[in-house]
Amino acid sequence: MSAQSELTKVENDLVVSLEYTLTVEGEVVDSSEENGPIDYIQGKGNIIPGLEKELAGMNVGDTKKVKVLAKDAYGEYDPEATEEIELSDFPEEIPLEVGVELAVEDEDGNATSATIVEVGETAVTLNFNHPLAGKDLEFDVKIAGVRAATAEELEHGHVHGEDECDCDCDDENCDCGCGCHNN
Numbered sequence: 001m002s003a004q005s006e007l008t009k010v011e012n013d014l015v016v017s018l019e020y021t022l023t024v025e026g027e028v029v030d031s032s033e034e035n036g037p038i039d040y041i042q043g044k045g046n047i048i049p050g051l052e053k054e055l056a057g058m059n060v061g062d063t064k065k066v067k068v069l070a071k072d073a074y075g076e077y078d079p080e081a082t083e084e085i086e087l088s089d090f091p092e093e094i095p096l097e098v099g100v101e102l103a104v105e106d107e108d109g110n111a112t113s114a115t116i117v118e119v120g121e122t123a124v125t126l127n128f129n130h131p132l133a134g135k136d137l138e139f140d141v142k143i144a145g146v147r148a149a150t151a152e153e154l155e156h157g158h159v160h161g162e163d164e165c166d167c168d169c170d171d172e173n174c175d176c177g178c179g180c181h182n183n
């Protein structure tokens with residue numbers, strides 16, 4: 001077997017193309033039929049750990065049902081993870097409606113999201129739990145393909161799409177170095 005032999009098995013550091021349907025509490029909430037397959041690098045924590053672990057060793061074309069408990073997915077629901085923000089401190093461009101999701105930074109400056117759960121006379125209450133926190137997830141997956149990651153992808157720890165950056169960052173000054181932030 002030469003080093004060129006075709007890759008067919010999900011192993012660490014390979015880019016995996018994954019078809020999936022995500023079902024939560026009996027309802028389909030996300031699927032590759034709608035959004036296209038996910039490309040991710042196995043072993044880099046690009047996807048939730050409980051799913052990544054189950055995909056290791058699968059072959060191209062294989063299908064599997066994977067159930068991931070909340071603690072191995074988006075974590076248990078934390079009832080303490082809410083915060084009241086004074087209306088006067090609240091950015092004007094954000095609509096004051098229950099259910100609106102907004103991008104915020106956590107204490108360490110990492111991007112995260114919060115949902116408005118209450119709009120009062122003087123303050124807005126935000127919930128910092130992920131919308132899927134506390135929920136068990138059921139995935140129907142199919143391995144659509146695997147390929148070797150490029151050296152640059154391995155260095156960055158994420159997949160570089162053909163014409164679109166997958167680093168999940170809209171920042172023009174992003175220094176991930178993938179070259180797609182400043183054309």
Ligand code: ZN
Nearest residue numbers: 156167176178
């Ligand atoms: Zn990159």
